[in-house]
Amino acid sequence: MSRTTRVQLEAAAAALRLEEEQRLGKLYGSLLSDVLLLRSRDNDVRKEGGRLLFNGRAISAEELQAKAARERRLLGQSQPDKGKHVARTVAGHKVGDRVSLKARRSAAAQVPLAAVKEKLAGAALASKARAEQASTDLGPAPRLEWLPVEQLGVDRRYQREMGKDNWAHVHRILREWNWLHYQPIVVAPKEGGAGYVVVDGQHRLEAAKKHPLIDRLPCYVVDAVDVAQQARAFVALNARRIGVTRLQRFWAAHAAGEPTAKRIYRICSEAGVTITKSGGVLPPKTTFATFTIEKLLPLGGGNITAALKILAATHGDKPDVFKSAWIFALTNLVAAKDVDRDRLVRTMTGVDLDQVAAAARSARATSGGSMEKAVLAELRSRCVPGTARVGDRSWERTRALCS
Structure with missing residues (x-):
C-alpha cells in the first residue's frame, strides 16, 4: 500500500471516529465519561427510547453516575471535575463541537468508496475474529466429588461477610432445598491442611449445614493451590455473570x-x-x-x-x-x-x-x-x-x- 493511500485511509477513518465521538456526545452529554468508563468495565450501557439501560435494566442518570463513581474508587481514580473537565478528541476538539472536515474529506474523497468499505469490513472481521478466539491455556482440569459438609469451610480473607440479607438468603435456600434446583458449589483444596475452602457457593454451604438431611454436597473441585489463585477464581466467577431478569x-x-x-x-x-x-x-x-x-x-x-x-x-x-x-x-x-x-x-x-x-x-x-x-x-x-x-x-x- 502506498503512503498516499495509507494517509487517505487514515484520514477517512479519523473522520468517521470524529463523527462517532460527536454522536456519542450529543446522545449522552455530561454522562459520556461515565458511560465510557462503565463500558470499559464490561458493562452494557446504552440509550434506547430515551431511557438509559445498564445491563438491560432501566437506570436513572444519578444511579449511572453513582455506579461510575464506585468503579473509579475501585480503580483508584479521582472523580472527574464535572464543572471544569471537557472531553476532547486527540485533535483537541471538544466532544459535540462542529468541526469542518473539508480538508480531510477532500483527501478521503480521492479514495474509492469501495476501498474504504473494504478496509472497514476487514477491520470489523479482524475484531470479530479476535472476539471469538479460543483460549489456549485451559488450566488444570477440575473434578466432581461428593464431599462431607464438615470438610468444607470459607476463607474470609476474600469471601463476603454474612450480614442480615445474606442469612435471609441462606434461610430461603434452606426452606426451598431441592436437588433438582441445586448447582454444585466450587471448592479448592485447603492450603497446607485437610479439607476444602469454598470459592463460590457459601450460601448453599451454610444452608446445607443447617439442613438435617444433608451431610454431603456435590462439589466442583478446582486446583487453586493458594489463596491468591482462589481469590482470582472468586472474582472471575462473580464478575462475569449475567443476571436473570x-x-x-x-x-x-x-x-x-x-x-x-x-x-x-x-x-x-x-x-x-x-x-x-x-x-x-x-x-x-x-x-x-x-x-x-x-x-x-x-x-x-x-x-x-x-x-x-x-x-x-x-x-x-x-x-x-x-x-x-x-x-x-x-x-x-x-x-x-x-x-x-x-x-x-x-x-x-x-x-x-x-x-x-x-x-x-x-x-x-x-x-x-x-x-x-x-x-x-x-x-x-x-x-x-x-x-x-x-x-x-x-x-x-x-x-x-x-x-
Whole structure:
C-alpha cells in the first residue's frame, strides 16, 4: 500500500471516529465519561427510547453516575471535575463541537468508496475474529466429588461477610432445598491442611449445614493451590455473570405452571395486553411490568384488568406506555372507593402522559419517593378534586370499552 493511500485511509477513518465521538456526545452529554468508563468495565450501557439501560435494566442518570463513581474508587481514580473537565478528541476538539472536515474529506474523497468499505469490513472481521478466539491455556482440569459438609469451610480473607440479607438468603435456600434446583458449589483444596475452602457457593454451604438431611454436597473441585489463585477464581466467577431478569424469571415460572405467573398472564390477556419477552421500546399494548402486577394482586385481578383496559382504550395506540408507573397508578385509582370510574376514564381520555410524567418527576425531585407513587398522586389530583370536562362521543366510546 502506498503512503498516499495509507494517509487517505487514515484520514477517512479519523473522520468517521470524529463523527462517532460527536454522536456519542450529543446522545449522552455530561454522562459520556461515565458511560465510557462503565463500558470499559464490561458493562452494557446504552440509550434506547430515551431511557438509559445498564445491563438491560432501566437506570436513572444519578444511579449511572453513582455506579461510575464506585468503579473509579475501585480503580483508584479521582472523580472527574464535572464543572471544569471537557472531553476532547486527540485533535483537541471538544466532544459535540462542529468541526469542518473539508480538508480531510477532500483527501478521503480521492479514495474509492469501495476501498474504504473494504478496509472497514476487514477491520470489523479482524475484531470479530479476535472476539471469538479460543483460549489456549485451559488450566488444570477440575473434578466432581461428593464431599462431607464438615470438610468444607470459607476463607474470609476474600469471601463476603454474612450480614442480615445474606442469612435471609441462606434461610430461603434452606426452606426451598431441592436437588433438582441445586448447582454444585466450587471448592479448592485447603492450603497446607485437610479439607476444602469454598470459592463460590457459601450460601448453599451454610444452608446445607443447617439442613438435617444433608451431610454431603456435590462439589466442583478446582486446583487453586493458594489463596491468591482462589481469590482470582472468586472474582472471575462473580464478575462475569449475567443476571436473570425479573421478566425472564416470570416466563420461566409461567412455563413451569406456577399459579401466580399464570394469573398475571390471564389478567393481561383479558385486557388485550401482551407481555413481552425482551426489553427495549414497548410496542402498543405491550408490557414487561410483571413484577409490578404481582405486587398489585392484593388489590384484585379485576381491578388490574380494568386499569389495563382504561390505558388500552385511551392510549393503546402509543408505544412505550404500559409501564409500571401507569399500571400502578391506574390500578390504585380503580380500586379506590373515592374515585369515580367514569371521571377517571374522562381524565385519562384527555390527559397528556408526557405532561403527567414530567410533573411527577418534578414532584419526586422535591419530595422523594418512587415514580409510581408520584404518578399516582398526579393523576389523583387531576381526577378527584374537580369534575373533568366530558368530551363528545369519543369519550362515550372510551367509557364503553372500559366498562
